[in-house]
Each structure stands twice: as C-alpha cells, then as structure tokens.
Amino acid sequence: MIEILGYTDRLAVRPGETIEFKVSRETGDGFYRADIVRLRCGDDRPDGPGFQEELVVDAVVNGDYQGRKQEIDCGSYVSIPPAAAFNALAGFELSCLIWPTLPGVGEQTVMGRWSGDSETGMGYALTINSDGKPCLRLGADGKVWRLAFPTPVTARRWYRVTARVESKTSEARLLCVPLEERWGDRPAVACDATAPFVAVTEDTPFTIAAHVVRDARRGWRGAGHFNGKIEAPELRDDEGRVVARWDFAQDISGIAIRDTGPHRLDGVCINLPTRAMTGHNWTAEVMNWRQRPQEYAAIHFHEDDLYDCAWDTDFTWTIPQTLKSGIYAARLRAGAGEDYVPFFVLPPKGVARAPVAFLASSATYLAYANSHDHYEDPVAERxxxxxxxxxxxxFLMQRRDFGLSTYDHHRDGSGSCWSSRLRPILNIRPKRALWSLNADLHITDWLEAIGQAYDVIDDETLHKEGLALLENYSCVITGTHPEYFSTAMLKGVASYLDAGGRLMYLGGNGFYWRVAFHEELPGAMEMRRGEAGTRMWTSEPGETGLATTGEPSGMWRHSGYAPQRLVGVGFISEGFDSGSFYRRLPASHDPRAQFIFAGVAEEIVGDFGVFGGAAALELDIVNPKVGTPAHALRLASSEGHSNVYVVAQGEVGANHPGMDGIESPLVRADMVFFETLNGGAVFSTGSIGWAGSLAHDGYDNNISRITRNVLERFIAPAPFAMP
Amino acid sequence: MFKVDPSRIDLAREFRAKPFGRHSDELQRILNFFRSDPVAHNFCVVCTKPHQEWALARFRATSREPVDLLGPVYGSLEDAEWDIFKLRWRRHTGQALEID
Structure with a gap:
C-alpha cells in the first residue's frame, strides 16, 4: 500500500527560484513529515554501494504538515465555456464523426451539455451507451431519458452520428451511419421518439468527449469519457442554423479548439488528448498533418489521458543562493509510508559552479514515467x-489515473503519445529498480566518491536553453540511458561538441527517439513511436508527425541523425538477464587513447558490477554507414552475452536465425573515443550497465579507473588535436 | 508447436544451476516457451520485503486488477524462478520435476 506520494511543479529549479510541493496522503488525513535531502546514491541493495542521502538540515521547509488525500481528474476532453448562444437553444441538433475504440465499456459521452451523474444529471448529450449503441440522453429534475440506436458501433470504424430534438414537437431523432459501407451492413434507419422534456442548463460548459460533474475545488471535472476519435463536431438549433462548428484541424499544435461558427465558441483541450490524428478523409497521400491539416481534423481522446494532477500545494521552498547543485528530494514520511519527490537544483543561470555537469535525462525519465511495460509488454518476462x-x-496497476508512460497502451489499446511530470512518478525515485533516475544515481555516487565537484543540469532545461546551458562546462556527462531527445536538445549537444566541448556518454541506447515538449503546457512531452525501432506500440498509419511541432517522430536515425553521428555508437541489442565484460581492442593501445587506459593493465575490463558486467541491459555499437566518425577509435567491445540479447529490430531489414548474443557478432557494446572540432572530444561506453560497475570494490576497479582517466583529461584545458 | 520433452531433466538442472545468463539453446527454447504466457492469470512475484522476500502471485484476467498471492514465499529471486519453472514444467509436461 502506498501511503504518501507527491510531486513538484517543476523538476529543475535554480537558486532564488521557488518550487512547489504537492502531496497526497493516500490513506487519509493525518500529519506527515517532510525533509529536504540531497541524494547521492539510490541503490539500496545489500550488495550494492548502498543508499546514501544527506539531510539539508537548514532547509526551512523541513517539518510536519497536515496531509489529506488529493484527487486526480484524469481523462481528456474539450470544454467550451457557457455562452448565451447555448442558453438560447430550445431544440438542438448534435452531430459529429466518431471512430470509437472502446464501445460497450460503460456509457461514454461524445458531446453535449450535461452536468452531473449520467443517471441523475441534467442536460443533453450524445453518447455511446454501455451496449455500444449510439444514444441520445436527456436529463432534468432527476429524471433521465434515453433514445438508443438499435445497432452498436464497431471499434475503429468511422461513423456519422446525429441526434436532434425538435422543441415545438418534442420529436427526437437519432441516426448513426457508417461512412464506408462494408459487407454485412444493414441499412441505417433513423430512430424516432417523442422526448418527454427538453433539458436546459445554464452554467454548464458544452463538452466534447466527456460530460462534467460538479467538483467543490475545481468547479467541474470530467466524467463519462469517450475513448476514440472525434471529428467535426457541430451544434445546430432545431431550425438547422449552425450554432457552433468546431474544426479540430485548426491550431493542432496547441490546446485551443476553434469554432468556425457565428458565435466563435472556442474551447480548450483538457488533459492532453492526442491531436494530429488522421481523420475520416485521410488519403494516405501525405504522412504528416502539416501538409494537409484538413486530413488530420480528428482528435483521439482517452479516459486515461492526464496532464496535470493540479493538486493543492502543501509547501513551497525558495532555493537558497548558496545551495550546491545536485539531485535533491523531498523525503516524505507518514506512518510506515515513505516517498522521495526528486528535483534537480541547477546552478544560477549562466554560471557553472563546477567544471563538469551531469545531464539528468529528464526527457527519458518522463518517457518511462509510471510505466507498466515490465509486466505488460511482449519483452517483459522473456x-x-x-x-x-x-x-x-x-498501486499503479489499479490507479491508471496517475497517467501513463510512452511505453504503455491506453485502455483502448492505442499507444500513449504523451507524458507529463505534473504528477507523482513512482519510478523516478531512489530505492527502486536500477533504471532511469535510480541507475543514474550510480554516476553521482561515483562523482562524490572520487571527490569530483559537479553541477546537475537536465534535459528540459537543455531543451529551453540549448548550448547556453552547456557551454560553460569543460565536460558534460550523460546518464545511463539518455534515450529521448528533442531537436533543440540534440542541437544543443551537437553545438557544444562543435565548440570544443567534451561529452562522456556513460550509457546505452541514447539519442534514439525524437520527442518534443509542448509549447503551452510546461512539462508535457510528446512522442510517436513510428513504424520501426524497439517499441511497445506502433503509430497508426499517417500518424508519426508530432502534433506539437509537425516534426516526424520515431527514431532519430530516420530523421537523418543516427546516434552514431553524435556519439559514435548507437543502439543494437538489449537483454536484461545478465551483463558481460569488454575485451580491449588494438585501438586501446593507440597513443591517442593512452590517457584512457593509464593504469589499466587488464585486457578484459568490467567483468563485475551490479548487473554482472559493465556491458549490460542495452548496448550500442559503431556503424560508420550512419555516422560513426572515420577517426573514431573503437577501444573495446563486449562479448559473451546471453541468448536473451538479440539484434534490435530497427537495425535489420528482416528477422532471421542467428540473431542472439551467442551467434551474432553484432550483439556487443563498443567503447569509443574520438576528437571533435575545436579541441573537443567524445567518450562513449555503449552500455546502460556501465555505471553499475563504478562502485565495485570500493570504487577501485578498471571501469572506475577508465572513467576517471577520461573525466580528468576531459576537464583539462588542453585541446584535443584532430588526428 | 514446441513441446517440452519431460525426459530432459538435464535442462531443468541447467536452469536450476544458472537461472540468469547464457543458456544452452535447448534450455532457452524451453524458457522462451514458458515465458510466453499471456499476462492473464500468469505467474509473477510480489516483493514483500525489499531485496529479501518475494511472494508467489498470479495476475487476474487483466493487469488492471490486484494480483492474488498464492502462498509460497522465497528468499531469493533465483528460488522464485526455480519454483515457477517447476510449476510450468508440470503444467506443460504433466509430470512433476522431482529435483530440488
């Protein structure tokens, strides 16, 4: 049982800035204790380096707080504020195109003006009822009346649905027609009845893909969420005059919904529905919404979309000017429950307080946030x-209202394109699986162990500030798995290297997926899986273009920027059962690499560590064809991987026998070094597991030695000469 | 369709000796087969004491529901892997593995 959890309004904060902490005591009212700690190592396994934190004793927010359970309003929909034009309606006609994805699972509101529970509320709504049939629902004075269409809709098929109530005659009519006839269809015949009343409600918003119920704190919250696509919703009066005609093809990159009707009844998207979705008229002549937005006039709504928990703030903390940069957390304790709410304290803007920066992979952390993939996807147990x-x-298995990762499927089976940090993210925590932030804490632990001063910076800030965030550092160290990069992030790192920066890529499967951050909604990150790459879902045809930017998502390799171009190596294989070692190659004895192996006599390195070897989990290799620089030195390669490791799907055109770690020579991690422009350099380990070996034998081992050798040389001002 | 040969006790012993890491091709086929069950009603373990204790459990029809604890508790993930290996061996071959 999870007793307490929380999140912050930002992941990255600088001295002088204020961060808000939002806490829910899931087991009910009662006090909890909050303390600010600086995290050094999150690995609490008895045979690991051990969990290590440092209490910030003078943090003014340390103390006891009254806690309470805070609720989440999840599920996406469109809300249009109340307006006189709505109130003036005596009768109405609702119509739209729908592509339902979960018909028959509860009653789902497609559009209307309805407030309250579906059995006691008031207003009018077009729904898909719990039998999967289109339905007109009217409610007033505690009574609810329904007119259901006789045949249910089929998932993933386009229909035009129309519901009308004539005010003078009380005649109600409902019609649902598939847009493309299929074998077995029966003629659609309008369904008529006499409505017992025409409902009116004045303060209720008009909504699409949900209705609303009153909420003491928020005013309204969504309910009865529709799962599937909606296109071209329209409201007319009972004389056929357009009241509102919403065009989802407008402003696709934002949250605004535009009404092209006479009253300009614009609305807003709530909880990040997926935009830039192919509409009923998609021709497959274009693959990106920027080219023909009118063919992308659909929005896909999900009952489990979430942007912002929007919890009340429990306490705020203004970061002291003198606080050392690092990975911090609010440690929350209530009864036997404990949570760590992490955040990154950056140095002041434009200032480097250390020669080296650790780049926390906050984009990747978001991609995996609250993921269910380790027991739901095909890779899981295999x-x-x-x-x-x-x-x-x-906890999360049953609490899907905490939102999904980009690895998950929505309840309707569609892939999750969004992730947000405005929610508790239970796998960005210390003392959890050695992945994401907790694996990266092996790097900060090692930096502390060798006494190296460092700043912490993060992906989201890199996205916003680009090169300016990096340029004051002699060396930048990545996390263990910097997998997700926006265009601005990638340009920032590339510019840094062009300007003479030094990059230590201490990970695997980095720089792999192309993502974007929402311009209007801080902390929301979008991605599309595309049609290739190691992925847990595949984009629907024509839907690989990011709604936020119009850029193609999917693998960076398919955008012409393979990871090898930046760091010399790129993803090739993964397996999570065991790790292995590297064997040095002749290039490791090249004079250019002498500094890397100084004091390392062994030909085999990394045959130890928390993963069983420094080459573990996900592996990268060189590939000159897609960008490994010609002068790159391949210093060492791992070998002896298990048959759980197989060559990644995105790297081969066709599957064939002989692709596992025993048979395929491609299944390996390559350790690489090369010089860049203006005295810069790159060192890449090509393995997520590398950092898991740093602490072995009291931090005195050949992986630690190699890493330290590189770091010390990369910090040194002497430029690297291009060979 | 792949079938487990119940006479290949040697492969079970190989797994018992080394549950994680490189395996013989024949054992790997068995593991791939065992580990391909759908989530519905599949075995899993619940960590009941961090890094110390794991309890055998089974998913219900979907992974959106609570899991059911089945009783056995293990002091290592290796022991849990072995116990579930034996359960699956019995299910797929109809014969119990009479080795510890």
Whole structure:
C-alpha cells in the first residue's frame, strides 16, 4: 500500500527560484513529515554501494504538515465555456464523426451539455451507451431519458452520428451511419421518439468527449469519457442554423479548439488528448498533418489521458543562493509510508559552479514515467525474467489515473503519445529498480566518491536553453540511458561538441527517439513511436508527425541523425538477464587513447558490477554507414552475452536465425573515443550497465579507473588535436 | 508447436544451476516457451520485503486488477524462478520435476 506520494511543479529549479510541493496522503488525513535531502546514491541493495542521502538540515521547509488525500481528474476532453448562444437553444441538433475504440465499456459521452451523474444529471448529450449503441440522453429534475440506436458501433470504424430534438414537437431523432459501407451492413434507419422534456442548463460548459460533474475545488471535472476519435463536431438549433462548428484541424499544435461558427465558441483541450490524428478523409497521400491539416481534423481522446494532477500545494521552498547543485528530494514520511519527490537544483543561470555537469535525462525519465511495460509488454518476462512487482507497481496497476508512460497502451489499446511530470512518478525515485533516475544515481555516487565537484543540469532545461546551458562546462556527462531527445536538445549537444566541448556518454541506447515538449503546457512531452525501432506500440498509419511541432517522430536515425553521428555508437541489442565484460581492442593501445587506459593493465575490463558486467541491459555499437566518425577509435567491445540479447529490430531489414548474443557478432557494446572540432572530444561506453560497475570494490576497479582517466583529461584545458 | 520433452531433466538442472545468463539453446527454447504466457492469470512475484522476500502471485484476467498471492514465499529471486519453472514444467509436461 502506498501511503504518501507527491510531486513538484517543476523538476529543475535554480537558486532564488521557488518550487512547489504537492502531496497526497493516500490513506487519509493525518500529519506527515517532510525533509529536504540531497541524494547521492539510490541503490539500496545489500550488495550494492548502498543508499546514501544527506539531510539539508537548514532547509526551512523541513517539518510536519497536515496531509489529506488529493484527487486526480484524469481523462481528456474539450470544454467550451457557457455562452448565451447555448442558453438560447430550445431544440438542438448534435452531430459529429466518431471512430470509437472502446464501445460497450460503460456509457461514454461524445458531446453535449450535461452536468452531473449520467443517471441523475441534467442536460443533453450524445453518447455511446454501455451496449455500444449510439444514444441520445436527456436529463432534468432527476429524471433521465434515453433514445438508443438499435445497432452498436464497431471499434475503429468511422461513423456519422446525429441526434436532434425538435422543441415545438418534442420529436427526437437519432441516426448513426457508417461512412464506408462494408459487407454485412444493414441499412441505417433513423430512430424516432417523442422526448418527454427538453433539458436546459445554464452554467454548464458544452463538452466534447466527456460530460462534467460538479467538483467543490475545481468547479467541474470530467466524467463519462469517450475513448476514440472525434471529428467535426457541430451544434445546430432545431431550425438547422449552425450554432457552433468546431474544426479540430485548426491550431493542432496547441490546446485551443476553434469554432468556425457565428458565435466563435472556442474551447480548450483538457488533459492532453492526442491531436494530429488522421481523420475520416485521410488519403494516405501525405504522412504528416502539416501538409494537409484538413486530413488530420480528428482528435483521439482517452479516459486515461492526464496532464496535470493540479493538486493543492502543501509547501513551497525558495532555493537558497548558496545551495550546491545536485539531485535533491523531498523525503516524505507518514506512518510506515515513505516517498522521495526528486528535483534537480541547477546552478544560477549562466554560471557553472563546477567544471563538469551531469545531464539528468529528464526527457527519458518522463518517457518511462509510471510505466507498466515490465509486466505488460511482449519483452517483459522473456527478457527480464519473472515479473517482479513492487508496492508501487501494485498501486499503479489499479490507479491508471496517475497517467501513463510512452511505453504503455491506453485502455483502448492505442499507444500513449504523451507524458507529463505534473504528477507523482513512482519510478523516478531512489530505492527502486536500477533504471532511469535510480541507475543514474550510480554516476553521482561515483562523482562524490572520487571527490569530483559537479553541477546537475537536465534535459528540459537543455531543451529551453540549448548550448547556453552547456557551454560553460569543460565536460558534460550523460546518464545511463539518455534515450529521448528533442531537436533543440540534440542541437544543443551537437553545438557544444562543435565548440570544443567534451561529452562522456556513460550509457546505452541514447539519442534514439525524437520527442518534443509542448509549447503551452510546461512539462508535457510528446512522442510517436513510428513504424520501426524497439517499441511497445506502433503509430497508426499517417500518424508519426508530432502534433506539437509537425516534426516526424520515431527514431532519430530516420530523421537523418543516427546516434552514431553524435556519439559514435548507437543502439543494437538489449537483454536484461545478465551483463558481460569488454575485451580491449588494438585501438586501446593507440597513443591517442593512452590517457584512457593509464593504469589499466587488464585486457578484459568490467567483468563485475551490479548487473554482472559493465556491458549490460542495452548496448550500442559503431556503424560508420550512419555516422560513426572515420577517426573514431573503437577501444573495446563486449562479448559473451546471453541468448536473451538479440539484434534490435530497427537495425535489420528482416528477422532471421542467428540473431542472439551467442551467434551474432553484432550483439556487443563498443567503447569509443574520438576528437571533435575545436579541441573537443567524445567518450562513449555503449552500455546502460556501465555505471553499475563504478562502485565495485570500493570504487577501485578498471571501469572506475577508465572513467576517471577520461573525466580528468576531459576537464583539462588542453585541446584535443584532430588526428 | 514446441513441446517440452519431460525426459530432459538435464535442462531443468541447467536452469536450476544458472537461472540468469547464457543458456544452452535447448534450455532457452524451453524458457522462451514458458515465458510466453499471456499476462492473464500468469505467474509473477510480489516483493514483500525489499531485496529479501518475494511472494508467489498470479495476475487476474487483466493487469488492471490486484494480483492474488498464492502462498509460497522465497528468499531469493533465483528460488522464485526455480519454483515457477517447476510449476510450468508440470503444467506443460504433466509430470512433476522431482529435483530440488
């Protein structure tokens, strides 16, 4: 049972800025204790380096707080504020195109003006009822009347649905017609009845893809969410005059919904529905909404979309000017419950307080946020072994209102394109699986152990500030798995290298997926899986273009920027059962690499560590064809991987026998070094597991030595000469 | 369709000796087969004491529901893997593995 959890209004904060902490005591009212700690290492396994935190004793927010359970309003919809034009309607006609994805699972509101529970509320709504049939629902004075269409809709098929109530005659009519006839269809015949009343409600918003119920704190919250696509919703009066005609093809990159009707009844998207979705008229002549937005006039709504928990703030903290940069957390304790709410304290803008910066992979953390993939996806047990469920997993399995990762499927089976940080994210925590932030804490632990001063910076700030965030550092160190990059982030790193920066890529499967951040909604990140790459879902045809930017998403490789171009290596294989070692190659004895192996006599390195070897989990290799620089030195390669590791799907045109770690020479991690422009350089390990070996034997081992050798040289001012 | 040969006790012993890492091709086929069950009603383990104790459990029809604890508790993930291996061996071959 999870007793307490929380989140912050931002992940990155600088001295002088204020961060808000939002906490829910899931087990009910009662006090909890909050303390600010600086995290050094999150690995609490008995045979690991051990969990290590440092209490910030003078943090003024440390103390006891009265807690309470805070609610989440999840599920996406469109809300249009109340307006006189709505109130003036005596009769009405609702119509739209729908592509339902979960018909028959509860009653789902397609559009209308309805407030309250579906059995006691008031107003009018077009719905798909719990039998999967289109339905006109009217409610007033506690009574609800329904007119249901006789045949249910089929999932993933376009229909035009129309519901009309004539004010003078009380005649009600409902019609649902598939847009493309299929074998077995029967003629659609309008369904008529006499409505017992015409409902009127004046303060209720008009909504699309949900209705609303009153909420003491928020005013309204969504309910009865529709799952599927909606296009071209329209409201007319009972004489056929257009009252509102919403065009989802307008302002696709934002949250605004535009009404092209006479009253300009614009609305707003709530909770990040997926825009830039193919509409009923998509021709497949274009693959991106920017080219023909009118063919992308649909929005896909999901009952489990979430942008912002919007919890009340429990306490705020203004970061002291003298606070050291680092990975911090609010440690929350209530009864036996404990949570760590992490955040990154950056140095002041434009200032470097250390020669080296650790770049926290906050975009990747978001991509995996609250993921269910380790027990739901096809890779799960086949590659990881038994599904091991933590208390956080057991909690999230049933609490899908905490939002999904970009690895998950929505309840309707569609892929999740969004992730947001404005919610508790239970796998961005210390003392959890060695992945994401908790694996990256092996790097900060090592930096502390060797006494190296460092700043912490993060992806989202890199996206906003680009090169300016990096340029004051002699060396930038990545996390163990910097997998997700926006265009601005990638340009920032590339510019840094062009300007003579030094990059230590201490990870695997980095720089792989192309993502974007929402311009209007801070902390919301979008991605599309595309049609290739190691992925848990595949974009629908024509839907690989990001709604936020119009850029193609999917693999960076398919945008012409393979990881090898930036860091010399790129993803090739993954397996999560065991790790292996690297064997040095002749290039490791090249004079250019002498500084890297100084004091390392062994030919085999990294045959130890928390993953069983420094080459573990996800592996990268060189590939000159897609960008490994010709002068790159391949210093060492791993070998001896298990048959759980297979060559990644995105790297081969066709599957064939002989692709596992025993048979395929491609299944390996390559350690690479090369010089860049203006005295810069790159060192890449090509393995997520590398950092898991740093602490071995009291931090005195050949992986630690190699890493330290590189770091010390990369910090040194002497430029690297291009060979 | 792949079938487990119940006479290949040697492969079970291989797994018992080394549940994680590189396996013989024949054992890997068995593991791939065992580990391909759908989530519905599949085995899993619940961590009941961090890094110390794991309890055998089973998913219900979907992973949106609570899991059911089945009783056995293990002191290592290796022991949990082995116990579930034996359960699956019995299910797929109809014969119990009479080795510890």
């Amino acid at each position: 590659c990881h072994g038994l599904a091991v469920l933590s208390p956080a997993d057991l």
